[in-house]
Amino acid sequence: MIPISHYLILSAVMFTIGCAGVLTRRNAIIIFMCIELMLNSVNLTFVAFSAYLGDSAGQIIVFFVMAVAAAEAAVGLAIVLALFRNKKSVDINDVNILKW
């Protein structure tokens, strides 16, 4: 039996990697992948707690999160695609016309 702390540490590390990726990477698609990594590390936390607490609610939440992440992926990729059509680039350093 693997203790719950292992799962929590793993998901915290995954969340941090995702977070660091969002802040340091410049490609919109990779940033988006890092956000997905963050969401999935949260899913791992939910499942670990669900098994630990013997409560099925946590696993049901994961289904909702997956559905939401899929909807977000559809919209997010469409936005990146619309940008690429106009700009021929998905580098967020090139996306800088709005500033003060």
Added chain:
Amino acid sequence: MQQLLQDTLATAPLGVTILLSLVVILLHSFVKNSERAQAMVSVAGLAIAAAAAFWTFPMRGTAFSGMVMTGGYASAMSVLFIAGAALTILLARDYLGKIGADFGEFHILVLLAVTGMMAFASGLDLIVTFIGLEVMSVCLYVLAGMTRGRLEANEASLKYFLLGAFATGFFLYGIALIYGAAGTTNLAAIAQSASARAQDPLFLAGCGLLLVGFAFKVGAVPFHMWVPDVYEGAPSVVTGFMSTAAKASAFAAFMLVFIAKFDIAHGRISLALAMLSVASMVLGNVVAISQTSIKRMLAYSSIAHAGYMLIGLAAGTPAAISGVLFYLLSYLFTNIGAFGVVSIIENEKQENVSIESFAGLGTRRPLLGALMSLFLFSLVGLPPLSGFFGKYYIFYAAIAEGYTWLTIVGVLTSMISIYYYLRVVVVMYFRSDTDATAVPVTTLGTASLLLSAAGVLVFGFFPRLITDIADTLF
């Protein structure tokens, strides 16, 4: 079965709006060139939803095994979102045609965003809160980038999406940690046992992460980076909708989770809210001074207004909650009106949004000039307009709670705001017309502006209309 029927009736505003969005989707799919009909159906359906909200107002309680709140607070907030959506749809008719983006999807997305807002603001279970938030946000990401041939709109929606999804990650991690610590996601159950977990690091970390998620959604400093860019790049009517209804629903959910009846943190985040509030008021008002684009100026002013409302959240008393509710309602009418005037002034290429392009508007189009001045005066908070009473109730409640210093910062920063709001009025009335482009007349748009102005005036002259209701929310 009986219970299910009862619960469905008690959540009628939500049900009516969902059905309405389905009707509009069908209308859009099966009837060609029905954009105008869709707008009219949407507005009529929203009127029914508002009637349903008034009807369910006395049914205070919970529905669906304690998952959502019904009546009182939930109904009042639903009316607010419905009003915002209806005014936006009316304003958008001529505007969307003008900028060549008359898509029927606009109405569907606005209606679905309203259902998300209602779920967000009435969720008594963190998972309902989360799903409501996401339904609202996903619709708004699309709306912000609706004019997809325009680079500014692409940029706005990309920034909104990436930062919004990033904040969603924090929000969700907060929920996960709270679930782990409390063993449930139900607000009432968490609140009941919260005092036993006062020192539980897991629970406190969860609350902190949730707080970050909410602060991002209301656009409070230091989580405000997206606000100016998104508000500037999105089509003006969408900006009006985002800055009012979406902000209102974020505040409503924020209050439900952290302040109101089922406060899961037991007032421990009060000081953190006060800090967010000071930072938002100072940065929003000071940076707004140097803006040349009116949309960007209103975006920074919106950050500042989030700061004023956070004063009410920091105070956290029932009086403060009804003050924030009044403020949200007043801000809804005022800001939709202000962005509405901007949308009428804009040309087909969505240019003409610098403050200078308002030169001579007071003589060119006296009605538009007068309405814009009214909205700006209400944003400043001059009596007897509704913006004044919003600030008054919040400051009053904050002083009663001992937050005098916070109120002083609030008053001082509102004095700064007089400068940049009145500068627009000065440009409109005392600067000669440099740009002779004719501003088109729009009947529906003007009707929507007049309704907003009526809201600003009526709730300014008769604030008791709202405060009497706001005192009986729970």
